[in-house]
Amino acid sequence: MRRDYLRPMLLIFASPAIGLVGWSGHVALLPVALGFPLLWSISRTRLVAALVSAGYFLAASRGLPQGVAAFYTSDIWPGLLLWLCASLSFVTVHTVLWTMNARTRPFRYFLAVVVMSIPPFGITGWAHPVTAAGVLFPGWGWWGLGLMTTGLAGLVTRIWPAVAIALTGFWLWSAASWTEPSLPKGWRGVDLELGASLGRDAGLHRQRDLIATVRNAASDGARFVVLPETALGFWTPTVARLWISASGDTDATVIAGATVLDAAGYDNVLVAIDREGQSSMLYRERMPVPGSMWQPWRSWFGESGGARADFFANPVVSVGASRAAPLICYEQLIVWPILQSMLHDPDLVVAAGNGWWTEGTSIVSIQRATTTAWARLFTKPLVTAFNT
Template sequence: MFSLRKLLPPARTLVETVPYWLACTAPVAAGALVALAAWYPGHWQVVLLLLPVVWSRVRGRIAALAIWVGYYLAGARDIPVVSMRFFSGYGDLTRPEGLVLGVLFWIAQACVLATPWALLKPGPNACAARYAICAAVATVLVTVPPLGFIGWLSPVYVASTLFPCWKAPGVMLGLTAIACATSISRARRARHVAVLLLILAAVARSIASAPDLPFGWIALDTRFGRFDQSSYALLYARMQQIQAITKRAFTAGANVVVLPEEIVGLWRPAMDYWWHDDIQAFAAANRTLIIGTDLTVSSTPFRYTDSAVIVGANHGRVDSRQPVPVALWRPGAAISAIRGSLMQPYAVVTGKSVAFSICYEDLLWWPHWRLLLQTPDVLLSLSNGWFDSDLALAHIQRQGIAAIARLSGAPLLRAVNGEGPPIR
């Protein structure tokens, strides 16, 4: 006779299995909650210290992986929608194909960034020093290349909250805080270090002051949406709009006007012709315009830089050190942005030293290494977020670059292009 009992595992096995899955689910939920509290909709990056605490307390590498997978999945939850909008917007993929690619990348990035934390998870009998060292090493691995190419949401952001304006020493103390968090319940010495860090954090926050932007500097946020560059008529229509808002800003008293990333698309010979008279007028009036644009490097294969170009009374150029992987930076593809040199110096505009952060760089630490050594007079962030301006990612990007500016002590000025109707 048929027996259902033969198809079911023994009751003891079921009882033993449930706690195991609960032990894996709880860290995922904990990581997700920390992501929501530290990033949008929350803005308390100090709670990032809870991640190494929980990581040190869970048992086994699977649970250690789970907490960080939950964190990166929740923090980067907009990747599927962004992928769908971006690739379908440019006709590279259909919307369903873009969504599927986004889901795969969303899961892959979480697993990749969580892997160092799983592999470096010490055994249950490891000493407190080993936990501290492994946490510090894992933090560095997910912050700098090669993993740092997608090193968003790094726990090192806690340094900007604890030690504003302290630059490189602040980063080192932030790493120490992360390491200490893993061992605070394991060693008395770690508790002593934690007290010292709290005192230093209180001192840093009490003496930190909000830096002032240079007088007459204005960043223009736009709502032009995706730029269709398929015809010169569309190019010229966009150009007229940009020139109009730029002239209004200068007429209102601005000395330096900053436009968003890629706002004029690819800089073509026609651009020189359309902008020539305006640039000459800006120079004569001692005014400077900073434009986000793409500059051709080679035609076959087509390579370009995602750049900020300085024209008018000052001249210069800064290239993005890390264009968006897959979307813009596609090594080996027929069309790809290329990475600018990490050694690019600060630009000089009206006598002020200027650091740049171009779009995706807002989410990363390593392109801004110079900010940790020398504070510029202003940090300019240029972004073209037509595909994510209504999503949490736009808020998280703003939080990321604001944290970097806070740690360096530099005033931040952002120019962002958001969603809007395409120019017809």
């Protein structure tokens, strides 16, 4: 009788440990997340499978309650509520698709992998084990993604020990030969430590400080300078004129985060200001943060506000002679934006974020780890710009 209780308890306690270590923010540890499908497959009841799924996801996304509390300057309860609600899709998918039938289990887990990668469930598809493909198979591109998916399905079969040994071998080989993604020639990403004031301080002094930062980067030879998400605040005609007038003093194209506001809501965007004094809307975020930014329910009640989600729009943008795959903040944590961009074979990946609200959590580190893994999988140069 004791063994009947011991096995489920071990699985339930092991799943949060896998989520905690695999999503610690260290790119080399991402393959630890591959322990989740194994625990899911050896669960003997649907309830245990549900608890294993919940433990893994809640541990992997543990920074959310504290981050939400900081973002809204509130107590921990709204963050806890959002944390639990966000876990529902992951737990529901893996609970419904769980089965004791060993013959159909690989197909069911493969379906779970796909469902959690694309909308609607993929909207909260954080902590996806397939992200480890870039660590196990750097440079293998779509073949590596296919092998990773096959390996995940293999981990839920009876031959899982052989599959686990093979994947561990790839992990060790990758660790021995690992190199970080290269920085494209002439590009520079600028990290800032301006906290919550970035994007909220719309004063002339702040804009001039950012212009000076760009000039310093350009003086070191950068032809394209990337600033973090919402760095310019609201993109108004006044702000545009200021940056356009300053562009003549530098030989660099600036790519910076901004917010475009209208009566219906707003867009989280990247704008480009080139050295010839031309500005353009370069990229509109495909998937803003659900709940805090993207609030589709407002339109159901005839209300306005919230960020627009462009889902599958503008996966690749042209910057000079290059084609870039942009990822803003939340898009770095989910699967379909980067894969949609890779279908168009861009020349580089540009990742911008504003993570001041994540202080004390590993969220920004996880964003860096996931973008690094995807860039290495497809052998793409990577430019990052974060504010903390």
